[in-house]
Amino acid sequence: MLPELTATRYVTPLKEGGSLPGIVEADDDGTYVLKFRGAGQGLKVLVAEVVVAGIARLVDVPVPELAVVRLDPRIARYEADEEVQDLLTASVGTNLGVDFLPGSLGYDGSRPPDADLAERIIWLDALTANVDRTWANPNLLVWHGRTWAIDHGAALYFHHSWPSRAPSPERFAAQPFDASRHVLRDVAGDVARRHDELAARLTPEALEAVVAEVPEEWLETTDELVDADAVRTAYGRMLRARLDGPLTWVPSGVAA
Structure with a gap:
Protein backbone atom coordinates (compact mmCIF):
# COMPACT_ATOMS: atom_id res chain seq x y z
CA MET A 1 0.00 0.00 0.00
CA PHE A 100 8.63 16.75 -5.27
CA LEU A 101 11.85 16.56 -7.30
CA PRO A 102 13.80 19.70 -6.30
CA GLY A 103 15.74 21.30 -9.11
CA SER A 104 14.06 19.24 -11.82
CA LEU A 105 13.51 20.85 -15.21
CA GLY A 106 10.62 20.53 -17.60
CA TYR A 107 11.44 18.47 -20.67
CA ASP A 108 12.38 20.60 -23.69
CA GLY A 109 14.14 18.03 -25.85
CA SER A 110 17.64 19.35 -25.18
CA ARG A 111 18.51 16.34 -23.02
CA PRO A 112 16.44 13.46 -24.39
CA PRO A 113 16.37 9.98 -22.90
CA ASP A 114 18.00 7.12 -24.75
CA ALA A 115 15.93 5.14 -27.23
CA ASP A 116 15.35 2.33 -24.73
CA LEU A 117 13.60 4.57 -22.19
CA ALA A 118 11.75 6.51 -24.89
CA GLU A 119 10.30 3.23 -26.19
CA ARG A 120 9.24 2.19 -22.70
CA ILE A 121 7.46 5.49 -22.12
CA ILE A 122 5.63 5.40 -25.46
CA TRP A 123 4.60 1.78 -24.84
CA LEU A 124 3.32 2.71 -21.36
CA ASP A 125 1.31 5.60 -22.80
CA ALA A 126 -0.11 3.41 -25.56
CA LEU A 127 -1.17 0.70 -23.11
CA THR A 128 -2.90 3.15 -20.78
CA ALA A 129 -4.28 5.38 -23.57
CA ASN A 130 -2.46 8.42 -22.23
CA VAL A 131 -2.93 11.15 -24.83
CA ASP A 132 -1.27 13.82 -22.69
CA ARG A 133 2.42 13.51 -23.59
CA THR A 134 2.81 15.85 -26.56
CA TRP A 135 4.85 19.02 -27.04
CA ALA A 136 1.79 20.94 -25.89
CA ASN A 137 2.09 19.18 -22.53
CA PRO A 138 5.17 16.91 -22.32
CA ASN A 139 4.60 15.74 -18.71
CA LEU A 140 8.25 14.79 -18.41
CA LEU A 141 10.92 16.11 -16.06
CA VAL A 142 14.69 15.91 -16.26
CA TRP A 143 16.21 15.29 -12.84
CA HIS A 144 19.72 14.08 -11.98
CA GLY A 145 20.31 13.38 -15.66
CA ARG A 146 17.29 11.07 -16.00
CA THR A 147 13.92 11.55 -17.66
CA TRP A 148 10.97 11.11 -15.29
CA ALA A 149 7.35 10.57 -16.32
CA ILE A 150 4.71 12.56 -14.43
CA ASP A 151 1.03 13.54 -14.56
CA HIS A 152 -0.94 10.51 -15.73
CA GLY A 153 -4.41 11.70 -14.82
CA ALA A 154 -5.52 11.79 -18.46
CA ALA A 155 -4.84 8.06 -18.93
CA LEU A 156 -7.39 5.25 -18.51
CA TYR A 157 -10.08 7.53 -19.93
CA PHE A 158 -12.55 4.63 -20.08
CA HIS A 159 -13.44 4.90 -16.39
CA HIS A 160 -15.08 8.31 -16.90
CA SER A 161 -17.93 6.55 -18.75
CA TRP A 162 -18.61 4.01 -16.02
CA PRO A 163 -21.50 5.79 -14.32
CA SER A 164 -23.56 5.48 -17.53
CA ARG A 165 -21.92 2.55 -19.30
CA ALA A 166 -20.74 -0.85 -18.13
CA PRO A 167 -17.01 -1.55 -18.52
CA SER A 168 -16.18 -2.90 -21.98
CA PRO A 169 -12.79 -4.61 -22.05
CA GLU A 170 -13.29 -5.48 -25.71
CA ARG A 171 -13.77 -1.85 -26.70
CA PHE A 172 -10.70 -0.71 -24.80
CA ALA A 173 -8.63 -3.61 -26.15
CA ALA A 174 -9.34 -2.53 -29.74
CA GLN A 175 -8.83 1.22 -29.23
CA PRO A 176 -5.81 2.34 -31.31
CA PHE A 177 -3.17 4.74 -30.05
CA ASP A 178 -1.79 7.57 -32.18
CA ALA A 179 1.88 8.06 -31.38
CA SER A 180 2.50 10.54 -34.20
CA ARG A 181 2.37 13.55 -31.84
CA HIS A 182 4.16 11.93 -28.91
CA VAL A 183 6.93 14.09 -27.50
CA LEU A 184 9.44 11.21 -27.75
CA ARG A 185 8.51 9.98 -31.23
CA ASP A 186 11.80 11.18 -32.73
CA VAL A 187 13.88 9.59 -29.96
CA ALA A 188 12.42 6.09 -29.86
CA GLY A 189 13.02 3.24 -32.26
CA ASP A 190 10.42 0.62 -33.12
CA VAL A 191 8.11 0.42 -30.11
CA ALA A 192 6.31 -2.66 -31.41
CA ARG A 193 9.40 -4.82 -31.03
CA ARG A 194 9.37 -4.12 -27.28
CA HIS A 195 5.84 -5.35 -26.68
CA ASP A 196 6.47 -8.98 -25.77
CA GLU A 197 9.29 -8.07 -23.40
CA LEU A 198 7.35 -5.36 -21.56
CA ALA A 199 3.97 -7.12 -21.54
CA ALA A 200 5.58 -10.17 -19.91
CA ARG A 201 6.23 -8.07 -16.80
CA LEU A 202 2.55 -7.30 -16.35
CA THR A 203 1.38 -10.62 -15.02
CA PRO A 204 -2.15 -10.84 -13.59
CA GLU A 205 -0.62 -10.86 -10.11
CA ALA A 206 1.47 -7.76 -10.85
CA LEU A 207 -1.52 -5.83 -12.18
CA GLU A 208 -3.60 -6.90 -9.22
CA ALA A 209 -0.94 -5.55 -6.86
CA VAL A 210 -0.85 -2.24 -8.75
CA VAL A 211 -4.61 -1.76 -8.55
CA ALA A 212 -4.57 -2.77 -4.89
CA GLU A 213 -2.50 0.35 -4.13
CA VAL A 214 -5.48 2.60 -4.88
CA PRO A 215 -7.19 3.63 -1.62
CA GLU A 216 -10.65 2.11 -1.36
CA GLU A 217 -12.32 5.48 -0.78
CA TRP A 218 -11.13 6.71 -4.20
CA LEU A 219 -12.90 3.87 -6.04
CA GLU A 220 -16.30 5.09 -7.18
CA THR A 221 -18.97 2.39 -7.41
CA THR A 222 -21.77 2.23 -9.97
CA ASP A 223 -24.87 0.12 -10.57
CA GLU A 224 -22.64 -2.32 -12.44
CA LEU A 225 -19.66 -2.11 -10.07
CA VAL A 226 -21.30 -2.42 -6.71
CA ASP A 227 -18.27 -2.38 -4.39
CA ALA A 228 -14.56 -1.59 -4.31
CA ASP A 229 -13.59 -5.16 -5.18
CA ALA A 230 -15.73 -5.00 -8.31
CA VAL A 231 -14.13 -1.72 -9.35
CA ARG A 232 -10.62 -3.12 -8.84
CA THR A 233 -11.53 -6.20 -10.86
CA ALA A 234 -12.82 -3.99 -13.67
CA TYR A 235 -9.53 -2.10 -13.92
CA GLY A 236 -7.64 -5.38 -14.07
CA ARG A 237 -9.95 -6.79 -16.75
CA MET A 238 -9.63 -3.67 -18.90
CA LEU A 239 -5.84 -3.70 -18.79
CA ARG A 240 -5.62 -7.47 -19.24
CA ALA A 241 -7.87 -7.29 -22.30
CA ARG A 242 -5.63 -4.64 -23.86
CA LEU A 243 -2.55 -6.75 -23.25
CA ASP A 244 -4.13 -9.94 -24.57
CA GLY A 245 -6.26 -8.44 -27.34
CA PRO A 246 -5.63 -7.64 -31.01
CA LEU A 247 -2.72 -5.26 -30.14
CA THR A 248 -3.95 -2.60 -32.57
CA TRP A 249 -2.87 -0.07 -29.94
CA VAL A 250 0.83 -1.00 -30.13
CA PRO A 251 2.60 1.61 -32.26
CA SER A 252 4.49 0.19 -35.23
CA GLY A 253 7.59 2.34 -35.05
CA VAL A 254 6.49 5.64 -33.55
CA ALA A 255 4.18 7.01 -36.19
CA ALA A 256 1.17 4.76 -35.80
Whole structure:
Protein backbone atom coordinates (compact mmCIF):
# COMPACT_ATOMS: atom_id res chain seq x y z
CA MET A 1 0.00 0.00 0.00
CA LEU A 2 1.03 3.60 -0.49
CA PRO A 3 2.46 5.30 2.60
CA GLU A 4 -0.08 7.43 4.48
CA LEU A 5 1.02 10.89 5.58
CA THR A 6 -0.50 14.11 6.91
CA ALA A 7 0.10 17.52 5.34
CA THR A 8 1.62 19.93 7.83
CA ARG A 9 1.87 23.04 5.62
CA TYR A 10 0.49 24.24 2.33
CA VAL A 11 3.36 25.99 0.57
CA THR A 12 2.24 27.28 -2.83
CA PRO A 13 -0.03 26.44 -5.77
CA LEU A 14 1.30 25.22 -9.10
CA LYS A 15 -0.84 27.19 -11.49
CA GLU A 16 0.57 25.61 -14.64
CA GLY A 17 -2.01 22.79 -14.51
CA GLY A 18 -5.77 23.07 -14.83
CA SER A 19 -6.30 21.06 -11.66
CA LEU A 20 -4.29 23.57 -9.57
CA PRO A 21 -2.03 21.11 -7.73
CA GLY A 22 -0.03 22.53 -4.85
CA ILE A 23 3.23 22.04 -2.99
CA VAL A 24 2.82 20.79 0.58
CA GLU A 25 5.08 19.65 3.38
CA ALA A 26 4.14 16.45 5.21
CA ASP A 27 4.82 14.89 8.58
CA ASP A 28 7.62 12.72 7.16
CA ASP A 29 9.59 15.97 6.53
CA GLY A 30 9.10 15.43 2.80
CA THR A 31 7.77 17.85 0.19
CA TYR A 32 5.06 16.74 -2.23
CA VAL A 33 3.09 17.94 -5.20
CA LEU A 34 -0.46 17.39 -3.98
CA LYS A 35 -3.15 16.29 -6.43
CA PHE A 36 -6.44 17.27 -4.82
CA ARG A 37 -9.53 15.11 -4.51
CA GLY A 38 -11.64 18.27 -4.73
CA ALA A 39 -10.29 19.36 -8.13
CA GLY A 40 -12.70 19.46 -11.05
CA GLN A 41 -11.49 16.19 -12.60
CA GLY A 42 -12.51 14.20 -9.51
CA LEU A 43 -11.20 11.07 -7.87
CA LYS A 44 -10.74 9.07 -11.06
CA VAL A 45 -7.75 11.24 -11.95
CA LEU A 46 -6.08 10.17 -8.71
CA VAL A 47 -6.84 6.53 -9.51
CA ALA A 48 -5.26 6.87 -12.95
CA GLU A 49 -2.16 8.46 -11.40
CA VAL A 50 -1.68 5.52 -9.02
CA VAL A 51 -2.37 2.77 -11.55
CA VAL A 52 -0.20 4.20 -14.34
CA ALA A 53 2.68 4.97 -11.97
CA GLY A 54 2.51 1.39 -10.71
CA ILE A 55 2.69 0.01 -14.24
CA ALA A 56 5.53 2.42 -15.03
CA ARG A 57 7.61 0.99 -12.21
CA LEU A 58 7.04 -2.53 -13.56
CA VAL A 59 8.48 -1.56 -16.95
CA ASP A 60 11.34 0.54 -15.52
CA VAL A 61 10.01 3.98 -16.38
CA PRO A 62 11.18 6.42 -13.67
CA VAL A 63 8.27 8.02 -11.81
CA PRO A 64 8.26 9.95 -8.52
CA GLU A 65 7.22 8.09 -5.39
CA LEU A 66 3.57 8.44 -4.38
CA ALA A 67 1.86 8.76 -1.01
CA VAL A 68 -1.63 9.22 0.36
CA VAL A 69 -1.59 12.62 2.05
CA ARG A 70 -4.34 13.61 4.47
CA LEU A 71 -5.39 17.24 4.45
CA ASP A 72 -6.66 18.78 7.69
CA PRO A 73 -9.43 21.42 7.41
CA ARG A 74 -7.39 23.86 9.49
CA ILE A 75 -4.86 24.30 6.67
CA ALA A 76 -7.42 26.11 4.51
CA ARG A 77 -8.00 28.80 7.14
CA TYR A 78 -4.61 30.39 6.55
CA GLU A 79 -4.83 30.57 2.74
CA ALA A 80 -5.52 34.08 1.41
CA ASP A 81 -6.36 33.07 -2.18
CA GLU A 82 -10.08 32.32 -2.26
CA GLU A 83 -9.81 29.87 -5.17
CA VAL A 84 -7.10 27.89 -3.38
CA GLN A 85 -9.00 28.07 -0.09
CA ASP A 86 -12.11 26.61 -1.76
CA LEU A 87 -10.00 23.80 -3.26
CA LEU A 88 -8.39 22.99 0.08
CA THR A 89 -11.77 22.95 1.80
CA ALA A 90 -13.19 20.63 -0.88
CA SER A 91 -10.17 18.33 -0.49
CA VAL A 92 -10.25 17.65 3.24
CA GLY A 93 -9.33 14.00 3.71
CA THR A 94 -7.03 11.88 1.59
CA ASN A 95 -5.29 13.24 -1.48
CA LEU A 96 -2.45 12.06 -3.71
CA GLY A 97 1.06 13.23 -2.91
CA VAL A 98 3.72 13.03 -5.63
CA ASP A 99 7.29 13.30 -4.39
CA PHE A 100 8.63 16.75 -5.27
CA LEU A 101 11.85 16.56 -7.30
CA PRO A 102 13.80 19.70 -6.30
CA GLY A 103 15.74 21.30 -9.11
CA SER A 104 14.06 19.24 -11.82
CA LEU A 105 13.51 20.85 -15.21
CA GLY A 106 10.62 20.53 -17.60
CA TYR A 107 11.44 18.47 -20.67
CA ASP A 108 12.38 20.60 -23.69
CA GLY A 109 14.14 18.03 -25.85
CA SER A 110 17.64 19.35 -25.18
CA ARG A 111 18.51 16.34 -23.02
CA PRO A 112 16.44 13.46 -24.39
CA PRO A 113 16.37 9.98 -22.90
CA ASP A 114 18.00 7.12 -24.75
CA ALA A 115 15.93 5.14 -27.23
CA ASP A 116 15.35 2.33 -24.73
CA LEU A 117 13.60 4.57 -22.19
CA ALA A 118 11.75 6.51 -24.89
CA GLU A 119 10.30 3.23 -26.19
CA ARG A 120 9.24 2.19 -22.70
CA ILE A 121 7.46 5.49 -22.12
CA ILE A 122 5.63 5.40 -25.46
CA TRP A 123 4.60 1.78 -24.84
CA LEU A 124 3.32 2.71 -21.36
CA ASP A 125 1.31 5.60 -22.80
CA ALA A 126 -0.11 3.41 -25.56
CA LEU A 127 -1.17 0.70 -23.11
CA THR A 128 -2.90 3.15 -20.78
CA ALA A 129 -4.28 5.38 -23.57
CA ASN A 130 -2.46 8.42 -22.23
CA VAL A 131 -2.93 11.15 -24.83
CA ASP A 132 -1.27 13.82 -22.69
CA ARG A 133 2.42 13.51 -23.59
CA THR A 134 2.81 15.85 -26.56
CA TRP A 135 4.85 19.02 -27.04
CA ALA A 136 1.79 20.94 -25.89
CA ASN A 137 2.09 19.18 -22.53
CA PRO A 138 5.17 16.91 -22.32
CA ASN A 139 4.60 15.74 -18.71
CA LEU A 140 8.25 14.79 -18.41
CA LEU A 141 10.92 16.11 -16.06
CA VAL A 142 14.69 15.91 -16.26
CA TRP A 143 16.21 15.29 -12.84
CA HIS A 144 19.72 14.08 -11.98
CA GLY A 145 20.31 13.38 -15.66
CA ARG A 146 17.29 11.07 -16.00
CA THR A 147 13.92 11.55 -17.66
CA TRP A 148 10.97 11.11 -15.29
CA ALA A 149 7.35 10.57 -16.32
CA ILE A 150 4.71 12.56 -14.43
CA ASP A 151 1.03 13.54 -14.56
CA HIS A 152 -0.94 10.51 -15.73
CA GLY A 153 -4.41 11.70 -14.82
CA ALA A 154 -5.52 11.79 -18.46
CA ALA A 155 -4.84 8.06 -18.93
CA LEU A 156 -7.39 5.25 -18.51
CA TYR A 157 -10.08 7.53 -19.93
CA PHE A 158 -12.55 4.63 -20.08
CA HIS A 159 -13.44 4.90 -16.39
CA HIS A 160 -15.08 8.31 -16.90
CA SER A 161 -17.93 6.55 -18.75
CA TRP A 162 -18.61 4.01 -16.02
CA PRO A 163 -21.50 5.79 -14.32
CA SER A 164 -23.56 5.48 -17.53
CA ARG A 165 -21.92 2.55 -19.30
CA ALA A 166 -20.74 -0.85 -18.13
CA PRO A 167 -17.01 -1.55 -18.52
CA SER A 168 -16.18 -2.90 -21.98
CA PRO A 169 -12.79 -4.61 -22.05
CA GLU A 170 -13.29 -5.48 -25.71
CA ARG A 171 -13.77 -1.85 -26.70
CA PHE A 172 -10.70 -0.71 -24.80
CA ALA A 173 -8.63 -3.61 -26.15
CA ALA A 174 -9.34 -2.53 -29.74
CA GLN A 175 -8.83 1.22 -29.23
CA PRO A 176 -5.81 2.34 -31.31
CA PHE A 177 -3.17 4.74 -30.05
CA ASP A 178 -1.79 7.57 -32.18
CA ALA A 179 1.88 8.06 -31.38
CA SER A 180 2.50 10.54 -34.20
CA ARG A 181 2.37 13.55 -31.84
CA HIS A 182 4.16 11.93 -28.91
CA VAL A 183 6.93 14.09 -27.50
CA LEU A 184 9.44 11.21 -27.75
CA ARG A 185 8.51 9.98 -31.23
CA ASP A 186 11.80 11.18 -32.73
CA VAL A 187 13.88 9.59 -29.96
CA ALA A 188 12.42 6.09 -29.86
CA GLY A 189 13.02 3.24 -32.26
CA ASP A 190 10.42 0.62 -33.12
CA VAL A 191 8.11 0.42 -30.11
CA ALA A 192 6.31 -2.66 -31.41
CA ARG A 193 9.40 -4.82 -31.03
CA ARG A 194 9.37 -4.12 -27.28
CA HIS A 195 5.84 -5.35 -26.68
CA ASP A 196 6.47 -8.98 -25.77
CA GLU A 197 9.29 -8.07 -23.40
CA LEU A 198 7.35 -5.36 -21.56
CA ALA A 199 3.97 -7.12 -21.54
CA ALA A 200 5.58 -10.17 -19.91
CA ARG A 201 6.23 -8.07 -16.80
CA LEU A 202 2.55 -7.30 -16.35
CA THR A 203 1.38 -10.62 -15.02
CA PRO A 204 -2.15 -10.84 -13.59
CA GLU A 205 -0.62 -10.86 -10.11
CA ALA A 206 1.47 -7.76 -10.85
CA LEU A 207 -1.52 -5.83 -12.18
CA GLU A 208 -3.60 -6.90 -9.22
CA ALA A 209 -0.94 -5.55 -6.86
CA VAL A 210 -0.85 -2.24 -8.75
CA VAL A 211 -4.61 -1.76 -8.55
CA ALA A 212 -4.57 -2.77 -4.89
CA GLU A 213 -2.50 0.35 -4.13
CA VAL A 214 -5.48 2.60 -4.88
CA PRO A 215 -7.19 3.63 -1.62
CA GLU A 216 -10.65 2.11 -1.36
CA GLU A 217 -12.32 5.48 -0.78
CA TRP A 218 -11.13 6.71 -4.20
CA LEU A 219 -12.90 3.87 -6.04
CA GLU A 220 -16.30 5.09 -7.18
CA THR A 221 -18.97 2.39 -7.41
CA THR A 222 -21.77 2.23 -9.97
CA ASP A 223 -24.87 0.12 -10.57
CA GLU A 224 -22.64 -2.32 -12.44
CA LEU A 225 -19.66 -2.11 -10.07
CA VAL A 226 -21.30 -2.42 -6.71
CA ASP A 227 -18.27 -2.38 -4.39
CA ALA A 228 -14.56 -1.59 -4.31
CA ASP A 229 -13.59 -5.16 -5.18
CA ALA A 230 -15.73 -5.00 -8.31
CA VAL A 231 -14.13 -1.72 -9.35
CA ARG A 232 -10.62 -3.12 -8.84
CA THR A 233 -11.53 -6.20 -10.86
CA ALA A 234 -12.82 -3.99 -13.67
CA TYR A 235 -9.53 -2.10 -13.92
CA GLY A 236 -7.64 -5.38 -14.07
CA ARG A 237 -9.95 -6.79 -16.75
CA MET A 238 -9.63 -3.67 -18.90
CA LEU A 239 -5.84 -3.70 -18.79
CA ARG A 240 -5.62 -7.47 -19.24
CA ALA A 241 -7.87 -7.29 -22.30
CA ARG A 242 -5.63 -4.64 -23.86
CA LEU A 243 -2.55 -6.75 -23.25
CA ASP A 244 -4.13 -9.94 -24.57
CA GLY A 245 -6.26 -8.44 -27.34
CA PRO A 246 -5.63 -7.64 -31.01
CA LEU A 247 -2.72 -5.26 -30.14
CA THR A 248 -3.95 -2.60 -32.57
CA TRP A 249 -2.87 -0.07 -29.94
CA VAL A 250 0.83 -1.00 -30.13
CA PRO A 251 2.60 1.61 -32.26
CA SER A 252 4.49 0.19 -35.23
CA GLY A 253 7.59 2.34 -35.05
CA VAL A 254 6.49 5.64 -33.55
CA ALA A 255 4.18 7.01 -36.19
CA ALA A 256 1.17 4.76 -35.80
